[in-house]
Amino acid sequence: MSGRMIIRNSILMYGAELFSKFFQFAFIILLTRYAGVGxxxxxxxxxxxxxxxxxxxDFGINGFLLRDISxxxxxxxxxxxxSLGTKILLGALTLMLVFLSAAGSGMPTDKMIVLLIISLSFITDTVSGTLRVAxxxxxxxxEESxxxxxxxxxxxxxxxxxxxLDSGLFGLTSIYALSSIIILAVSVAIVKRKVCPVSASIDVGFARKMMSRSSVLLIAALSSAVMLNLDVLLLSWLRGDIETxxxxxxSRLIMNGLFISEIAVSSVYPFLVAFYRKSRKDFLMLSGLMSKTIMVLFMPVLLVSLVFHERIVRFIFGTEFVGASYTLGIVSFSLFIHFYIVYYGHLYIIQRKAHIFAIINVFALIMQLMLGFWLVSWYGxxxxxxSFIASYLLFALLCHAFLRSWAKMRLSGLMARSLSCVIILLPMLYYMRSLHLVLIALILVPAYALLVFGLRIISISEIAMMLDNLNLTKISGFTRRLHGLL
Structure with a gap:
C-alpha cells in the first residue's frame, strides 16, 4: 500500500469517525435527558x-479474517x-447463555428484557463487523466510512x-436492536454490490481453526472488556441504578471524545506493520513517535474534563452531581491510560507476543476486582x-516494563516516579477519612507529568523522516522547513 493511499484512507476514517461521534454525542445527551437517571x-x-x-x-475472528482476505x-x-457462519453460531450460543444466566440469577424482568435486546443488537453488530472487514x-x-x-x-x-411516540424504557432499548438491523442490511447490500456475494456456511474445521488462532487474543480482549466496564457493573449491583x-x-461522553483522538492515532497502525517488515530501526522510531503523539493528543481532553466537569454534567442531566470533579477526572485519566494500553497491545501483537499481553490483562483484572468490591461498597x-485508575496504572507499568527489553520507549523519570507514588499512596485509603490527598496524587501529579513530558518530545524531524520513507518528498520538505523556523 502506497503512502498516498494510506493517507487517503486515514483521512476518510477520521472524517467518518468525527461525523459518527457527533451523532453519538447528541444521542447520549438526548437519551439521558429523556430517560432520566434511573x-x-x-x-x-x-x-x-x-x-x-x-x-x-466476536472471538477476535475479524483480525485474522482481514489478514486472510488481504x-x-x-x-x-x-x-x-x-466466518459469517461461525459468527452466527457463536452469537446464538452466547445469547442462549445470557438468557439462562439472567433467568438463573433472578434478574428483574425489566432489566433482563433490556439486557437481552442490547445483547442481540451487539451480536448483530459482530456480523456487520465481519462484512465491514471485507x-x-x-x-x-x-463505503466503510x-x-x-x-x-x-x-x-x-x-x-x-x-x-x-413516548415509548418508555422498552422503546429506548429497542433503538439499539433496530439500529443494528439497519446497519446489517446496509453492510450486506454494499458488500454484495462492491466486493462479493454474501452467504453463510458453517464449517466446523474452519471454525475450530479460527477460534484456536484467536484464543489468546480473546483472553486479552475479554479481560480488557471486563476491566473497562467493571466499575459500572459493580455500581449497578452494589449501589443501584441511579448512581450508575x-x-x-x-464517562461515556468522555469515552467517545477520547476515541475521536484514538482514530487519529490508530490510522497510523498500517505504518507500524509496514515499517516492522521493512526496517526494525524505522519501526522503533515510529513506535516512539506514536507514544509521544498519544500523550499530546489526549491532554486537552483530560484537562477540559477536569476544568469544566460541572458544566458537562449540568449540560447532560440539567442537574448537579456530587463528586463530579473527582469522578470525571478519574474516568478521563483512566480512559487515557486505557488507550495507551491498546496501543501497546498492537505492538505486542505485531511482535508476536500476544500471550504476554493476555497475561498482563488477566493480572490487572484480578487487581481491579479486589479493589473494586472494597472501594465501591464504601465510596460508590x-x-x-x-479502582479503575489504580488497575490501569499498574497495567500500563507492566506493559511498559515488558516492552523495554526490545523497544526504545522510556518513560521520563518524572512520570515514572509519579506513577510509582500513586501505587504507594493507594493503601492510605484504608486509613484516611478524607480522600483529597490520594485524589490529587491520582489525577493531578500524573497529568502534570504527562503534560510536561508530552510537550517536550514531539520531533518534527522524525515526522519528516517518516514521510521520506513513504516517498512523500514534498510534504517532508515542508516539515523540514517548518522545523528550521521553530
Whole structure:
C-alpha cells in the first residue's frame, strides 16, 4: 500500500469517525435527558454487560479474517461465508447463555428484557463487523466510512422517533436492536454490490481453526472488556441504578471524545506493520513517535474534563452531581491510560507476543476486582473510579516494563516516579477519612507529568523522516522547513 493511499484512507476514517461521534454525542445527551437517571442506569448496566458479550461473540475472528482476505482476495467469498457462519453460531450460543444466566440469577424482568435486546443488537453488530472487514480488505474505505456514519445517524433518528411516540424504557432499548438491523442490511447490500456475494456456511474445521488462532487474543480482549466496564457493573449491583446513571453518562461522553483522538492515532497502525517488515530501526522510531503523539493528543481532553466537569454534567442531566470533579477526572485519566494500553497491545501483537499481553490483562483484572468490591461498597462512584485508575496504572507499568527489553520507549523519570507514588499512596485509603490527598496524587501529579513530558518530545524531524520513507518528498520538505523556523 502506497503512502498516498494510506493517507487517503486515514483521512476518510477520521472524517467518518468525527461525523459518527457527533451523532453519538447528541444521542447520549438526548437519551439521558429523556430517560432520566434511573432508566439510563438500567441501560448503562446492560450496555456494559453487552460489551463483554460482544467480545465473546466476536472471538477476535475479524483480525485474522482481514489478514486472510488481504492476502487472497480471490477467495473473499469463501472466507467471508465461513466466518459469517461461525459468527452466527457463536452469537446464538452466547445469547442462549445470557438468557439462562439472567433467568438463573433472578434478574428483574425489566432489566433482563433490556439486557437481552442490547445483547442481540451487539451480536448483530459482530456480523456487520465481519462484512465491514471485507470492505477494508478490498480497500473500499469510502463505503466503510459511509457505514460508520450510518451507525451514529440511525441511532439518533430512531431515538427521535421513540421520543415522539413516548415509548418508555422498552422503546429506548429497542433503538439499539433496530439500529443494528439497519446497519446489517446496509453492510450486506454494499458488500454484495462492491466486493462479493454474501452467504453463510458453517464449517466446523474452519471454525475450530479460527477460534484456536484467536484464543489468546480473546483472553486479552475479554479481560480488557471486563476491566473497562467493571466499575459500572459493580455500581449497578452494589449501589443501584441511579448512581450508575449519574456516573455512566458523563464517562461515556468522555469515552467517545477520547476515541475521536484514538482514530487519529490508530490510522497510523498500517505504518507500524509496514515499517516492522521493512526496517526494525524505522519501526522503533515510529513506535516512539506514536507514544509521544498519544500523550499530546489526549491532554486537552483530560484537562477540559477536569476544568469544566460541572458544566458537562449540568449540560447532560440539567442537574448537579456530587463528586463530579473527582469522578470525571478519574474516568478521563483512566480512559487515557486505557488507550495507551491498546496501543501497546498492537505492538505486542505485531511482535508476536500476544500471550504476554493476555497475561498482563488477566493480572490487572484480578487487581481491579479486589479493589473494586472494597472501594465501591464504601465510596460508590468515587470508589469505582479509584479502582479503575489504580488497575490501569499498574497495567500500563507492566506493559511498559515488558516492552523495554526490545523497544526504545522510556518513560521520563518524572512520570515514572509519579506513577510509582500513586501505587504507594493507594493503601492510605484504608486509613484516611478524607480522600483529597490520594485524589490529587491520582489525577493531578500524573497529568502534570504527562503534560510536561508530552510537550517536550514531539520531533518534527522524525515526522519528516517518516514521510521520506513513504516517498512523500514534498510534504517532508515542508516539515523540514517548518522545523528550521521553530
Amino acid at each position: 432508566d439510563y442506569g438500567k441501560i448503562a448496566y446492560a450496555l456494559s454487560l453487552g460489551w463483554i458479550i460482544l467480545t465473546v461473540a 492476502f487472497r482476495l480471490n477467495r473473499s467469498h469463501e472466507y467471508l461465508s465461513k 470492505l477494508i480488505a478490498h480497500n473500499r474505505m469510502l 459511509f457505514v460508520k456514519i450510518t451507525v451514529g445517524l440511525s441511532k439518533l433518528l430512531l431515538l427521535l422517533v421513540a421520543m415522539l 446513571g449519574l456516573y455512566s453518562a458523563p 462512584a468515587l470508589g469505582a473510579g479509584i
